Amino acid sequence: MRFGTALKWSTATATVKIFTKFPEAVDVIGHEMTHGVTQNASALIYQGEPGALNEHLSDVFGSLIKQRLKGQDAASASWLIGESVIIAPDPLQAGQVCRGVRDLLHPGTAYVNLAFGSDPQPDCYANLNKDPADNFGVHINSGIPNRAFAMYAIAIGGNAWDIAGKVWYQAATASGLPAKATFSQFRATTLATAQAMASTTVPALIAAWNAVGVM
Numbered sequence: 071m072r073f074g075t076a077l078k079w080s081t082a083t084a085t086v087k088i089f090t091k092f093p094e095a096v097d098v099i100g101h102e103m104t105h106g107v108t109q110n111a112s113a114l115i116y117q118g119e120p121g122a123l124n125e126h127l128s129d130v131f132g133s134l135i136k137q138r139l140k141g142q143d144a145a146s147a148s149w150l151i152g153e154s155v156i157i158a159p160d161p162l163q164a165g166q167v168c169r170g171v172r173d174l175l176h177p178g179t180a181y182v183n184l185a186f187g188s189d190p191q192p193d194c195y196a197n198l199n200k201d202p203a204d205n206f207g208v209h210i211n212s213g214i215p216n217r218a219f220a221m222y223a224i225a226i227g228g229n230a231w232d233i234a235g236k237v238w239y240q241a242a243t244a245s246g247l248p249a250k251a252t253f254s255q256f257r258a259t260t261l262a263t264a265q266a267m268a269s270t271t272v273p274a275l276i277a278a279w280n281a282v283g284v285m
């Protein structure tokens with residue numbers, strides 16, 4: 071995710087410190103550790119949709135680690151990543167939002183109108199970011215599968231790590247995802263995995279992927 075590469079952000083008028091408390095952000099730490107798992111368990115290239123799937127997996131398991139530690143079930147979890155790491159303007163101005171780095175359930179709403187911009191994540195495939203920057207949006211388009219996962223977990227109910235997390239882990243690590251896996255291919259992989267592991271949840275999973283426009 072490269073959380074650590076921009077401790078300060080220069081604007082036209084000032085250099086503003088924007089990140090703090092990384093060691094306290096267990097979801098950010100979990101995000102980075104998951105990259106190690108993904109790197110060894112799959113061949114996903116770090117560009118375009120497979121790169122965004124790589125980022126997505128890190129967001130999912132980073133969030134699940136935090137939810138498990140805090141004892142949050144899927145319904146009560148905030149689904150934010152990095153709630154403590156952006157220093158909010160004090161006071162917040164009208165139109166500014168500063169809740170965290172990302173929001174899995176509501177991509178694109180974690181921060182708005184801060185010195186360095188607004189949360190750029192789309193929440194549906196129709197709004198897929200195609201700009202070449204950021205390896206074709208690996209940190210941006212991850213919002214689309216992020217929302218699908220969160221919706222699936224909430225629809226199942228209970229703790230997200232009990233069923234949804236296990237389906238995702240199995241799909242990501244044991245299914246031989248191709249190096250250039252698309253969102254659509256990952257959808258199919260998660261459906262096959264859910265069919266085998268938790269077949270009663272398949273309708274909720276189909277609904278979640280449909281909701282973000284990944285067919």
Ligand SMILES: [Zn+2]
Pocket residue numbers: 071072101102105125128
């Ligand atoms: Zn990452």
